[in-house]
Amino acid sequence: xxxxxxxxxxxSVQEAETVTLSCTYDTSESDYYLFWYKQxxxxxxxxxxxxxxxxxxxxxxxxxxxxxxxAAKSFSLKISDSQLGDAAMxxxxxxxxxxxxxxxxxxxxxxxxxx
Amino acid sequence: GxxxxxxxxxxxxxKGKDVELRCDPISGHTALYWYRQRLGQGLExxxxxxxxxxxxxxxxxxxRFSAERTGESVSTLTIQRTQQEDSAVYLCASSPLAGGLNIxxxxxxxxxxxx
Numbered sequence: 001x002x003x004x005x006x007x008x009x010x011x012s013v014q015e016a017e018t019v020t021l022s023c024t025y026d027t028s029e030s031d032y033y034l035f036w037y038k039q040x041x042x043x044x045x046x047x048x049x050x051x052x053x054x055x056x057x058x059x060x061x062x063x064x065x066x067x068x069x070x071a072a073k074s075f076s077l078k079i080s081d082s083q084l085g086d087a088a089m090x091x092x093x094x095x096x097x098x099x100x101x102x103x104x105x106x107x108x109x110x111x112x113x114x115x
Numbered sequence: 116g117x118x119x120x121x122x123x124x125x126x127x128x129x130k131g132k133d134v135e136l137r138c139d140p141i142s143g144h145t146a147l148y149w150y151r152q153r154l155g156q157g158l159e160x161x162x163x164x165x166x167x168x169x170x171x172x173x174x175x176x177x178x179r180f181s182a183e184r185t186g187e188s189v190s191t192l193t194i195q196r197t198q199q200e201d202s203a204v205y206l207c208a209s210s211p212l213a214g215g216l217n218i219x220x221x222x223x224x225x226x227x228x229x230x
Contacts, residue, residue, distance in 0.1 A: 004157075033216055043204060044118075045158075045221035052216060091157055101213040102148065102171065105157035 002027045004094050006106035013082045014114050020067075021077045021109045023092030030054075031097035034068070034075045039089040039108070048090070051075065053097070079111075087113045117141070119222035121207050127228045128197055136192040136225045140209030147190050148208045148219060149182060158206060164190060165213055197229045 003026045013019035025034070036048040051059045051068050058066050063083075067076045079086055089110050093103040120139040128134050140147050146165055150158040151174075160174040164184045175181070179198075184190040194201055204226050208219035 006157075037221075042223055043206070043226075044223045045206065045208070045219075047218050050216055050218070095214070097215070101146065101163050101165075102160035102174070103150075103158070103219060104160070105150075107157045 002029075002032075002094050002096065002104050004092050004104055004106035006090075006092055006109050008109045009107070010110045010112070012112040012114055013079075015082055015084060017082055018078060018080045019082055019111065021079075021090050021092075021111065023075045023077070023106055025073050025075065025092070025094050025104075025106075027073070027094065027096075029096055029098075033095045033097065034066075035093040035095070035103065036064070036066070036075075036077045037091045037093060037105075038086075039091060040087075045091070049077065082113050084113050084115065087111055119207055119209050119220055121205075121222035121225050123225055124223065125226045125228070127230065129230055130199060131196055133193065133195045134197055134227065136194075136205050136227070138190045138192070138207030138209075138222060140188065140190070140207070141220055142188075144209035144211050144220075145187065146210040146213040146217070146219075147184055148210070149190070149192050150206045150208065151176075152204045152206060152224070154203070161192070161205075163213070194227075197227075199229050202227055202229045 092106040149161040163171040179195045182192045204224040206224040208221045
């Protein structure tokens with residue numbers, strides 16, 4: 001079974017600075033998808049960014065980018081120019097390319113933005 | 116364009132009672148997922164629907180948990196004889212299609228408290 005590990009329960013960053021959230025995963029599959037979701041206090045999960053494993057190019061979405069290292073099974077999220085609205089729980093998730101349609105989530109990282 | 120709607124938002128019940136949690140997915144979304152999030156934890160997969168069928172029920176923790184979906188729309192998650200360990204936020208997500216890079220859109224969840 002696949003597992004996702006987020007080793008940083010909490011992170012903090014000064015407003016306008018850059019922060020990187022770590023995620024590693026364990027799988028024997030070669031084709032899969034990776035996601036970062038944000039969960040604000042409203043509880044609603046919001047997709048931040050997604051990556052296909054067979055694409056070597058790192059995904060970017062405005063201030064959000066990933067560093068995908070397939071061999072190391074690492075999928076970190078970089079947030080540039082941090083804003084107060086970025087404060088939330090961030091979850092890394094894995095989805096197999098075959099069979100199971102579910103997302104497998106990590107334990108989450110709570111990000112605090114200091115003004 | 117309404118998002119995923121879940122009701123009730125909060126539910127307090129006594130140990131041993133049955134509860135029903137409702138999910139209204141985004142119109143036209145064929146895939147529907149239920150997840151459980153215990154306090155301070157990541158999301159755990161419970162069940163996945165494709166249309167009205169549930170090809171993956173592997174995450175249901177016991178036979179006290181059941182779910183159905185009708186009209187390829189509304190889904191109900193039922194927990195019988197609730198226990199204190201059932202206390203959690205139950206999140207529903209829907210997706211236009213299952214798998215791949217298809218985004219799962221989440222509702223705000225139902226917070227269940229079992230006294």
